[in-house]
Amino acid sequence: MNITQRVEGDVTVFSMEGRIDTQAATDMDQALLSAVSAGNHNMVVDMSGVDYISSAGLRALAAVLVKSRAEGGDMKLASLNVRVTRIFRIIGFDVLMSVHDSPEAAIADFSSSTAS
Amino acid sequence: MVIQDELRVEATIENVRRISEFVRDVGQRLQLTEDTLFYIDLAVEEASANIVRHAYQPGRVGDILLRVEATDDVVRITLIDWGLPFDANNVRPFDVEAPVEARAKGGTGLHLIDSLMDEVVRETASAPGEPNVLMLSKHVEH
Numbered sequence: 536m537n538i539t540q541r542v543e544g545d546v547t548v549f550s551m552e553g554r555i556d557t558q559a560a561t562d563m564d565q566a567l568l569s570a571v572s573a574g575n576h577n578m579v580v581d582m583s584g585v586d587y588i589s590s591a592g593l594r595a596l597a598a599v600l601v602k603s604r605a606e607g608g609d610m611k612l613a614s615l616n617v618r619v620t621r622i623f624r625i626i627g628f629d630v631l632m633s634v635h636d637s638p639e640a641a642i643a644d645f646s647s648s649t650a651s
Numbered sequence: 652m653v654i655q656d657e658l659r660v661e662a663t664i665e666n667v668r669r670i671s672e673f674v675r676d677v678g679q680r681l682q683l684t685e686d687t688l689f690y691i692d693l694a695v696e697e698a699s700a701n702i703v704r705h706a707y708q709p710g711r712v713g714d715i716l717l718r719v720e721a722t723d724d725v726v727r728i729t730l731i732d733w734g735l736p737f738d739a740n741n742v743r744p745f746d747v748e749a750p751v752e753a754r755a756k757g758g759t760g761l762h763l764i765d766s767l768m769d770e771v772v773r774e775t776a777s778a779p780g781e782p783n784v785l786m787l788s789k790h791v792e793h
Contacts, residue, residue, distance in 0.1 A: 557667050557700045587689065589696050590760040597754035618689050625766045626759050627747035 537584075538566050546642050547575040552584030555592035564595035567610075568602060576608020579641040583614035588622060600632065609633070609648070611641040654681060654721040662707045662715045662732060667699045670717055674728070677719050681726065684792055690767040691726060691789050697760035698730050698785055706734025706783060723791065730785045736775035737783060 536553035547570055555563060570578060580596070582588075600610045611633040615623065623629045635641040658673045660666040674695050678688035699715060707713045716731040745762035746753070765771055770788040 556671065556696060557664055587693070589693055589700070590757065590763055591700065593759055594755060594757050597751050600751050601755050618686065622693070622763070626745075626754075626762060627749075628754075630748075631751050631754065 536562060538563065540566075540570070542575075543579075543642050546577045546579055546645050548579045548581060548638050548642070550581040550584065550638075554587040555585055555595075556587065556589050557591040560589070560591035560595045563592060564598065567595070567599040571599065571602045571606055571608070576603050576606040577645055578603060578608070578610045579613055579638050579645075580610065581613045581638045582616070582619060585619060586616060588619055593622070593626065593628065596628075596632070609645070611635060611644055613638040613641040652681060652721070652723065654719060657716065657718045659714055659716045662699075662703045662713050662734070664700070664703055666715070667696060667703060670699045670715065671696050673717065674719075677721070678726075681721050681791070683726070687726075687789060687792055691728065691787070694764045694767045694787055694789075695728055695730070697764050698787065701737075701760055702730065702732045702734065702783075706732045706737070708735065721791075725788055725790055727786060727788045730787070731782045733776070733780060733782055737773060737785075738775075739773075 536551060536555055536559040539550045541548050549567065551563065553559065567578065603610045613635045614637055615634060633644065635644060654677060656677055658670065660669055671692055674692050675688060678691060702715050713732060713734050718729040720727045742761060743758065745758060768787045769790050772786040774784040776783050
């Protein structure tokens with residue numbers, strides 16, 4: 536799995552590409568938690584390149600969300616494919632997580648949250 | 652098409668990926684749909700990772716034996732290990748409405764297996780050294 540990141544204002548956008556299996560989940564977990572520890576509390580995770588995610592990856596996303604909120608930030612997800620969306624629904628992540636159609640929509644949601 | 656195949660590997664996190672590759676190879680030989688292969692791949696990864704983490708305690712080495720039997724209608728994957736038996740009484744029922752803090756602690760793997768497969772049968776070891784057997788079946792769409 537490849538992870539790239541860019542900064543859009545006060546939001547860090549992570550783009551994931553590949554399979555988030557048990558082993559890759561550790562890499563993702565470390566990358567995202569390191570970013571939160573470094574002060575990047577608002578993050579968007581672009582999942583458009585992710586065609587597979589197992590429970591280890593789902594657990595890592597939950598842990599990152601908990602940590603970012605504890606630091607006063609938030610994590611939003613973007614561009615889930617159909618199968619990943621189905622997995623999210625099975626475990627209730629479609630309700631627990633802030634999921635958007637595109638990274639741009641997820642970033643805009645931070646702006647609207649700040650405005651309100 | 653009928654396929655019977657098996658893979659025996661040491662129960663390590665690294666080999667969970669090897670097991671996935673084996674399952675995807677079988678799925679491609681069977682010409683499974685992308686959806687069906689995704690679900691089987693995921694259920695087998697969850698089951699394999701559970702064996703590595705829970706059946707074999709840290710420092711204890713053991714094997715996972717994976718057997719695949721497939722007909723035109725059903726794919727059945729049997730995972731066998733010789734570690735500690737799975738105890739359903741130690742597993743809390745999955746709560747789809749549990750808060751995100753609880754999700755970070757895990758517990759979704761078994762729910763995914765049960766949700767994605769059409770049939771899940773567990774036979775736990777009755778004595779040390781006896782095998783634990785998990786049979787996962789999925790009907791095949793054409």
